[in-house]
Amino acid sequence: MRCFLPLDKLSQEPYSTIIGYPKATKKQIKTRIVELKKLGIRDVSFQGQTKIGSLNILGKGYVGVVVLSRIKNRLVAVKIRRTDASRTNMAKEAKFLKIANKAGVGPLLLAMSKNFIIMEYLDGKKIGEWVNELKSKRDIKLLKSIMQKILEDCYSLDVIGLDHGELSTISKHVVIEKSKTTIIDYESASTQRRVSNVTSATQAICIGSGISKIVRKIYRMPSKNKIIKILRSYKQEQNRQNFEKILEILKL
Ligand SMILES: Nc1ncnc2c1ncn2[C@@H]1O[C@H](COP(=O)(O)OP(=O)(O)OP(=O)(O)O)[C@@H](O)[C@H]1O
Numbered sequence: 001m002r003c004f005l006p007l008d009k010l011s012q013e014p015y016s017t018i019i020g021y022p023k024a025t026k027k028q029i030k031t032r033i034v035e036l037k038k039l040g041i042r043d044v045s046f047q048g049q050t051k052i053g054s055l056n057i058l059g060k061g062y063v064g065v066v067v068l069s070r071i072k073n074r075l076v077a078v079k080i081r082r083t084d085a086s087r088t089n090m091a092k093e094a095k096f097l098k099i100a101n102k103a104g105v106g107p108l109l110l111a112m113s114k115n116f117i118i119m120e121y122l123d124g125k126k127i128g129e130w131v132n133e134l135k136s137k138r139d140i141k142l143l144k145s146i147m148q149k150i151l152e153d154c155y156s157l158d159v160i161g162l163d164h165g166e167l168s169t170i171s172k173h174v175v176i177e178k179s180k181t182t183i184i185d186y187e188s189a190s191t192q193r194r195v196s197n198v199t200s201a202t203q204a205i206c207i208g209s210g211i212s213k214i215v216r217k218i219y220r221m222p223s224k225n226k227i228i229k230i231l232r233s234y235k236q237e238q239n240r241q242n243f244e245k246i247l248e249i250l251k252l
């Protein structure tokens with residue numbers, strides 16, 4: 001059973017520390033509760049893999065803390081702007097998430113305000129943890145289909161000209177739920193930069209120092225040089241044909 005705590009309780013400790021993390025005035029907390037109400041949030045559930053003090057939440061980063069909530073009967077994730085975040089509102093991140101959604105990528109943006117982003121709740125694991133659970137060669141098929149899905153999303157972002165900006169550290173930016181993959185966290189995204197979603201993600205999954213070590217143990221990939229070469233031609237001309245050459249060389 002999930003336990004939901006009504007909004008008016010959030011003004012009290014220890015809950016107030018979460019909605020005004022790491023530190024907020026009583027007035028800030030009050031404003032935030034009003035903001036949540038306007039967004040259609042009635043209650044919050046403290047559960048998830050991350051802990052702040054005695055409370056469980058879905059996750060925590062430098063910009064936000066993320067908690068589980070619901071709108072009507074739909075579970076949602078609420079990204080709460082940290083009071084010490086380097087940005088004064090969530091507008092830019094919401095804007096980029098909306099652009100990603102147009103390309104069918106990212107958790108669905110449901111609502112936003114100055115201090116909150118309400119989005120589709122992803123009941124999964126970050127790819128950095130997920131790969132650790134791959135056991136044997138029997139998991140090759142699943143791993144390959146996950147890789148292909150991630151790269152297809154990256155390609156969709158490349159096509160619309162939205163650069164995610166943090167896919168070189170892919171381990172915390174893709175959530176995997178059964179066979180569904182979702183690229184999260186658009187706070188560093190840009191439509192002004194040259195896009196490098198496909199190349200950054202491929203590097204991180206197949207060449208880099210983190211998860212690629214595990215991926216390479218599970219299935220034989222072409223040499224790093226070969227992958228780099230094919231990425232280079234994609235970089236020079238970002239089209240479907242060159243993208244498919246990447247999939248092909250990775251045997252996806
Ligand atoms: N839609 C979601 N559903 C479930 N959990 C989520 C969702 N979005 C984010 N999370 C969790 O919350 C964590 C923090 O979210 P996010 O990465 O967006 O915050 P951030 O402050 O920008 O982080 P960072 O400082 O690492 O960039 C994620 O790592 C993930 O565990």
Ligand SMILES: [Mg+2]
Nearest residue numbers: 061063185187
């Ligand atoms: Mg972030």
